[in-house]
Amino acid sequence: MRTIVVLFTRDLRVHDNPALHAACRVADQVIPLFVHDGEIRVSPIRRDFLTRCLAGLRGSLRALGGDLIIRYGDPVAEALRLAAEHHAEGIGLAADVSRYAARRQARLLAEGERHRLAVRLFDGVTVVPPGALRPSGGGSHYKVFTPYWRTWQEYPRRAELPPPDRVTLPPGIEPGELEARPGDGEPAALDALECWLSRVDGYGDTHDELANAGGTSRLSAYLHLGCLSPLVLANATAHAEPYVRQLCWRDFYQQVLAGFPGLPDKAYRPGAADDWADDPVALAAWQEGRTGVPVVDAGMRQLQAEGFMHNRARMITASYLTKQLGLDWRAGAAWFDRWLLDADVANNYGNWQWVAGTGNDSKPYRRFNPDRQASRFDPDGTYIERWAPELLSAQRKRWAESKIRPTRAAG
Structure with missing residues (x-):
């Protein structure tokens, strides 16, 4: 009996899952495993x-005859323990690029070699693998988005993979406890994708409207945990270029992080200023939505209430922290990382550096005027009224004093 352990990380799906597909194709028994690492605090x-x-x-794995094995502790140790207990000959998992993932992968590869256990990494966290595209002039990764976008569009994509016909577990394996919660994840992500496909053609015209809940896909959290395959999403929306560009941005920052692992704590742009103010009181007010700037406070309150913030609001709030308050982008990124359901390391820290002027932005000194941003993208005050209702009159007063006329932005 050939047995393989599949260590799930950020690929929580059965559709188009390269590691699970390969394991079920070559092995008689497959152990789908997820390990809660106690060192990760969220x-x-x-x-x-x-x-x-x-x-x-x-639920998806049980429908295929298998189960999801839940363990707690060190993912490497738990995967090796299960492999030893059930005489598995290999471990498969999705390749990833954060420092945490890189350490986990390096340890698994080293321990696998020591125990004569095959460990294989599979691409699937991005549409195009992070190391697949290299600039013609040399270097480990593209530093500018536009040439990456051109090359990314031409890259031949792998075929989408169906879910396995069946997942067979070794007998007698204890599945482990999972706190009871209503089902979500892949089934909900696929339903949300179907709904989004009926609206995606309007993305270019509506995606910046702060109060328009249907103007964006709200699929980012599912992409972050891999409940939805980014390849499936890119293929399904290929006709909607403005939206596909956003998926390319996601891949872009993954390859930036792969080439520059220090992205979460080091300025990416050489020579970028790093003399940020230290003001814990101002930082706390920003975190809690108490700055008194209506659109900023609205965004920060949405963050804690929903674990989500509209992307336009993310840029406004990040610009306010770094350009108006002069506070360190790392503090802001860490706060987003704590609350956002889609807090992917590459995209969160890459975008924060873009706004702060330390990252990939070709115009590092840009700033977002919160009143002008609100006038363009929340001209009726609907977004502010929802998340910071007591500040709506203050926003209208700010517009009047600054002679800003609320005007809905053209698509």
Whole structure:
């Protein structure tokens, strides 16, 4: 009996899952495993979402005859322990590029070699693998988005993979406890994708409207945990270029992080200023949505309430922290990382550096005037009224005093 352990990380799905597909194709028995690493601390809202996504994955695997094995502790140690207990000959997992993922992968590869256990990494976290595209002039990665976008569009994509026909577990394996939560994850992500396909053609005209809940896909959290394959999403929306560009931006920052692992804590742009102010009181007010700037406070309150913030609001709030308050982008990125359900390391820290002027932006000194941004993207004050209702009159007063006329931005 050939047995393989599949260590799920950020690929919580059965559709188009290269590691699971390969294991079920070559092995008689497959052990789908997820390990809760106690060293990773997240907010309750992120923990709850992860649990619901794991419940969805467990349901999908049980429908195929298998189960999701839940363990707690060190992912490498737990994967090796299960492999030894059930005489597995290999471990498969999705390749990833954060420092945490790189350490986990390096340890697994080293321990696998020591125990004569095959460890294989599979691409699938991005549309195009992070190391697949290299600039013609040399270097480990593209530093500018536009040439990357041109090359990315031409790259031949692998075929989408169907879910396995069946997943067979070794007998007697204890599945482990998973806190009861309503199912979410892949089934919900696929439903959300179907809904989004009926609206994606309007993305270019509506995606900046702060109060338009249907103007964006709201699929980013599912992409972050891999409940939805980015390849499936890119193929399904290929006709909608403005939206596909956003998926390319996601891949772009993954290859930036792969080439510059220090992205979460070091300025990416050589010579970027790094003399940020230290003001814990101002930082706390920003975090809690108490700055008194209506659109900024609205965005920060949405963040804690939903674990989500509209992308336009992310740019406004990040610009306010770094350009108006002069506070360190790392503090802001860490706060987003704590609360956002889609807090991917590459995209979160890459975008923060872009706004702060330390990253890939070709115009590092740009800033977003929050009143002008609100006038363009929330001209009726609907977004502010929802998240910071007591500040709506203040916003109208600010517009009047600055002679800004609210005007809906053209698509």
